[in-house]
Amino acid sequence: MKNLLRILICLSLVGFAIARATTPSPKSPAKTSKTSEKKPASMKNPSGKKADAKTLLTDAKKALAAMVKAARADKALDPKVPKNKPFWKSTQLIAKNLKSADKGLAAKSNDFFKGIADARKAEEQMKIDWQLTDSKNKGVIDNGKKLGHSLARLRTGFSKEAARKKKGGELTAQEKAAFDKIKAQQKDLLARIAKLGKEAQKDKALEKGLRKMQKQANHIIKEPATVDAYIATLYLLDEQAGLIRGYEYYVDKPWRADYLTLDTILTNYETSYVEWETSASYDWVMVDTAVDIYESEDVEVAESISEEEITSEDSYVESESFDMSEAEAEEVAVEEDTDSEVDSDDTADDDSMDDASDDEGDDISDDGGDQDDGGDDGGADDGGDDGGDDGGDDDGGGDDEG
Numbered sequence: 001m002k003n004l005l006r007i008l009i010c011l012s013l014v015g016f017a018i019a020r021a022t023t024p025s026p027k028s029p030a031k032t033s034k035t036s037e038k039k040p041a042s043m044k045n046p047s048g049k050k051a052d053a054k055t056l057l058t059d060a061k062k063a064l065a066a067m068v069k070a071a072r073a074d075k076a077l078d079p080k081v082p083k084n085k086p087f088w089k090s091t092q093l094i095a096k097n098l099k100s101a102d103k104g105l106a107a108k109s110n111d112f113f114k115g116i117a118d119a120r121k122a123e124e125q126m127k128i129d130w131q132l133t134d135s136k137n138k139g140v141i142d143n144g145k146k147l148g149h150s151l152a153r154l155r156t157g158f159s160k161e162a163a164r165k166k167k168g169g170e171l172t173a174q175e176k177a178a179f180d181k182i183k184a185q186q187k188d189l190l191a192r193i194a195k196l197g198k199e200a201q202k203d204k205a206l207e208k209g210l211r212k213m214q215k216q217a218n219h220i221i222k223e224p225a226t227v228d229a230y231i232a233t234l235y236l237l238d239e240q241a242g243l244i245r246g247y248e249y250y251v252d253k254p255w256r257a258d259y260l261t262l263d264t265i266l267t268n269y270e271t272s273y274v275e276w277e278t279s280a281s282y283d284w285v286m287v288d289t290a291v292d293i294y295e296s297e298d299v300e301v302a303e304s305i306s307e308e309e310i311t312s313e314d315s316y317v318e319s320e321s322f323d324m325s326e327a328e329a330e331e332v333a334v335e336e337d338t339d340s341e342v343d344s345d346d347t348a349d350d351d352s353m354d355d356a357s358d359d360e361g362d363d364i365s366d367d368g369g370d371q372d373d374g375g376d377d378g379g380a381d382d383g384g385d386d387g388g389d390d391g392g393d394d395d396g397g398g399d400d401e402g
Contacts, residue, residue: 044297050290051299053105053112053158059299060119060150061098063143065313066301067091070139072316077135079320082328083335086129086249089322093122094147095314101154108284113160113277117238120151124242127353128209132249132336142302144353149297155235157291160280165231178276179223179230182237185265186217192261193217199255203337206250209243216240234273241266252333 051059068091071077079088101115130144156162171179193214200206216236223229244262251259293299324332 044294046292047295047297049293051153051293052290053154053287055290056150056154056157056299057098057102057105059301060147060154061102061310061314062301062305063147063150063299064091064094064098065305065310066303067140067143067147068095068313068317069305069309070137070143072313074135074137074140077133077137077140079322082324083132083134083332085322085324085328086246086332087126087133088317088320089324090122090126090129090246092317092320092322094119094126095317097122099314099318105287108287110277112287113282114274116151116154116159120155120238121241121245123148123151124239125246126242128243128246129249130353131205132332132339134339141353146299146301148353150299153291153293153297153299155238158287160277160282161231161234163282163286164280165227168227171225171227171230174276174279175227175230176225178272179225179233181272182233182269183221183223185269186220189262189265190214190217190221192258192265196255196259196262199258200251203250203252205336205339206247209247209250213240213243216243237269237273241270249329249332250336252337253330256333 071088071091077084077087079085097115097119099115100111101119103109104111104113104115126144127148130140193210197207197210197214200210216239220233220236223233244266248256248259248263
């Protein structure tokens with residue numbers, strides 16, 4: 001009996017020792033990689049609604065018309081006032097590109113893809129330009145967001161990028177070379193931002209914009225050579241182009257020439273992008289295959305907008321001149337420096353058109369490529385907020401598995 005008792009005690013002690021050895025100490029939690037902890041970039045839930053390309057394009061045109069209608073009715077948004085002109089000018093770009101996309105869809109030509117991509121860039125630009133107006137017009141803001149949702153879904157659901165992502169596989173030699181070129185351009189962008197960041201220290205709104213561009217550049221440089229990361233980067237570059245062109249109106253005259261060199265990088269990228277887009281294949285059956293509309297992406301305009309109203313508002317915004325004189329541009333930039341309303345604008349503000357659900361591409365790589373965007377590639381403080389969930393994992397393609 002004593003021997004049995006000794007054996008039981010020994011076994012209990014052994015069990016206790018094993019349990020202690022295999023249980024992590026509260027002071028030393030088990031380590032996990034950032035990649036394994038990172039949640040998927042998109043946690044979007046389908047709303048139960050679906051739409052094909054033609055429907056979404058119509059939604060975009062309705063939202064644009066409703067936005068223009070609301071803006072025209074607001075005397076504070078008079079297009080003759082210098083600080084309002086950037087908003088109207090980017091709105092004009094959206095209208096022209098939507099018309100091109102509409103014709104391209106009917107003809108099944110590349111004009112459809114180019115029109116949507118350029119409208120997407122212009123819409124990103126418009127969100128930056130809107131901040132200069134200091135307006136809180138709810139009709140303009142709400143319809144502007146719906147316009148953004150429609151364009152984002154068209155871009156990720158029916159573009160050649162969506163088709164390429166659906167196809168999967170490895171990057172081709174041409175795609176890998178293009179990706180490497182984009183990364184080199186982003187390094188160039190970081191170097192230029194570093195110089196501009198010092199000049200923009202007194203302009204909080206512009207400084208915030210430069211930080212966001214910098215974070216995007218650092219993110220792209222660290223992306224892996226995969227199809228998903230490449231396509232996500234192409235989407236993210238839409239946003240970056242809009243940021244660069246939108247913040248142009250914030251720049252003071254003494255160093256505006258330095259800032260405009262950023263547009264050279266965009267021009268070089270867009271030239272090489274056209275080469276990829278022209279050569280990429282596309283099955284036009286995709287445009288007739290409905291994709292999911294997510295709960296965070298309301299695309300339907302609340303008020304009734306007739307075809308006549310769409311035509312009328314389009315005609316107005318396309319035919320008017322919103323060009324700024326150099327004196328007006330200088331006036332807007334100087335006023336913006338001390339405008340606390342512009343400085344405080346972000347996604348959470350009720351007067352902001354920015355909507356994180358539209359930002360396709362940020363934070364989407366399949367291995368957490370945006371980790372540690374600490375500005376180690378140069379440039380100013382990388383503390384900018386990149387807008388949260390960007391939803392870039394939507395492959396959009398024919399069966400909308402995304």
